[in-house]
Amino acid sequence: MLAEERQKQIMQDLYEFQSVKISDLIERLQVTRETVRKDLYELEEKGFIRKVHGGAVLNKSNIQTAYTNRKSVNEKEKRGIAKEAAAFVGEGDTVYIDYGTTALYLTQELMLHAKNLTIVTNSLAIANEVVDGSNFELILIGGNVRRNERSTVGPIATRTMHDLFVDIGFFSAGALHPTHGYTSVHLGEAEVSKLMLQHTHKHVMMIDYSKFGTVHMNRVAKIEEIERLITDEKANNSMLKEIEKKTKDVVIAKSSE
Structure with a gap:
């Protein structure tokens, strides 16, 4: 080994x-x-x-803090990122939305402005949001539940995803480094994201400034594997310049008021 x-x-x-x-x-x-x-x-x-x-x-x-506690951390930046991300979704799209609090804010934006979507997710929090507040079609990926993140992971989740293909996917990660790429604390969640990246026609990474310059244990993607990064105005400029060399499109979102 x-x-x-x-x-x-x-x-x-x-x-x-x-x-x-x-x-x-x-x-x-x-x-x-x-x-x-x-x-x-x-x-x-x-x-x-x-x-x-x-x-x-x-x-x-x-260690990642509990999901409910993290929702309020950098909320303005996350909501700004979510608003920019929602603009890339078209009517009738099949959309994969990853776990994470920025992803939850994206879901709320889509519920306000988008129509006729099919949402695919491994997030229980996002699934609840969609069921309670929209008429979107919902595909919830099953698996072992990670309570801290309210997400599903494991072999049941990956078997389900092998047969799912979507128009656009929105992803997150616990850390972003110009050399080491996008990484996550949890192996199971990293594996889910890595597989769905292969099954999305277009993919978008949503990362707020606080994730820049750190590295976690499990790689989700290399910098060059992500075609579009959406971050906020507080993101480290020198790191952004390095990332822009390897990324097709980097979008800087204004913080939500």
């Missing part, structure tokens, strides 16, 4: 159990104590974990 695969497995265990023991990892990964220590050292250097005696725990500063 490669180091990257081992470290992904360690992070998955940490997300599930909050802590890991070196002795358990040796048995689970079938490697030496020295190999496990090296993996933990590298994960700590990246800011993902904090080593403790005999094991490791998650670095709390690198």
Whole structure:
């Protein structure tokens, strides 16, 4: 097993159990104590974990906060991004909307202005919004529910998506870096996004300024794989210049009042 695969497995265990023991990892990964220590050292250097005696725990500063709490973080920027994103949707489109709070604001914009849409999503929050407030057709991707994000992930989700193809997809990620691309904390959500990127005719990434310059464990996409990025006026200018070299279209949204 490669180091990257081992470290992904360690992070998955940490997300599930909050802590890991070196002795358990040796048995689970079938490697030496020295190999496990090296993996933990590298994960700590990246800011993902904090080593403790005999094991490791998650670095709390690198964990996504609860969905309901995050809705109000950078809300003006997110709503501005959502408004710009909605302009790329045409009447009668089949639209994939990823998980995340910016995606929820996009859904609300579409409900106000768009017509005859079919919404495909793995977000329970977005599905509830569509059911309660619109006449859109809705396809909810099933799977294992991640409560923190109110999204569905796992093999059931990916099997469903293999047969779904949409006109346009709107995606998000927990981090954006000019070199490392779009990354996510959670492996399952990254896998869902990666698969749907392959099944969308046009794809749009929605990222507010606070995500710039950071890197999470799981890559969602390389910079050049996304044709359109929508961000806000506070985004780092030097990073934007690097991203613009590899992206077909970068849209700067004004913050919503």
